[in-house]
Amino acid sequence: xxxxxxxxIHNQVLRExxxxxxTPRLLELVSLRxxxxxxxxxxxxxxxxxxxxxxxxxxxxxxxxxxETSTLFSGGERAALTLCEKIxxxxxxxxxxxxxxxxxxxxxxxxxxxxxxxxxxxxxxSYGIPKIF
Numbered sequence: 001x002x003x004x005x006x007x008x009i010h011n012q013v014l015r016e017x018x019x020x021x022x023t024p025r026l027l028e029l030v031s032l033r034x035x036x037x038x039x040x041x042x043x044x045x046x047x048x049x050x051x052x053x054x055x056x057x058x059x060x061x062x063x064x065x066x067x068e069t070s071t072l073f074s075g076g077e078r079a080a081l082t083l084c085e086k087i088x089x090x091x092x093x094x095x096x097x098x099x100x101x102x103x104x105x106x107x108x109x110x111x112x113x114x115x116x117x118x119x120x121x122x123x124x125x126s127y128g129i130p131k132i133f
Contacts, residue, residue, distance in 0.1 A: 022080070022111035022118075025054045027079065029064070030084040030115060033123045036065055037088050038126040076106035080115055088121045 032047035048061055063070040067081050079102045086095055103112050 001119065008054065020106065020108035020111055022107060022114040025056065025078055026077065027118045028054065029056075030080055030119055032061075033064060033067075033081055033084045034088050034119060034122040034126060037085070038123075040126050043122070075102075076122065079103050079106050083115060084119050088118065088123055091123070 024061070027113060028047055028051050032044065032051060035043035039089055051061060057072075060070075060072045063072050067073050067078065073081065079099070082099055083095070083103060086093070103115075
């Protein structure tokens with residue numbers, strides 16, 4: 001395990017639990033948030049069911065749309081949800097440096113790529129595939 005003495009305690013706990021990983025649960029959480037933003041009912045239900053099967057709490061699912069004011073989300077989840085909303089709501093805008101630094105505090109480079117690709121893919125599905133078929 002890496003030495004995390006210089007990181008704030010909440011960063012240390014998250015990294016030690018998941019070693020900076022974008023867990024399947026977190027990838028589903030950002031997928032659900034993208035679906036909520038696009039108001040895609042079928043996708044919302046699909047991602048909710050997957051999250052329930054992973055043990056997600058009812059309270060956290062109910063508060064996802066208002067995650068910014070909720071106390072139920074960790075620092076890493078908040079960083080990932082911020083990334084999710086920045087990409088979804090302003091896809092042509094560069095990401096703020098402060099967000100990039102926050103993401104690096106919580107996640108490995110590979111996990112940031114996984115989160116970003118997941119967000120982009122769900123956005124694409126929300127806009128593209130359902131409208132084609």
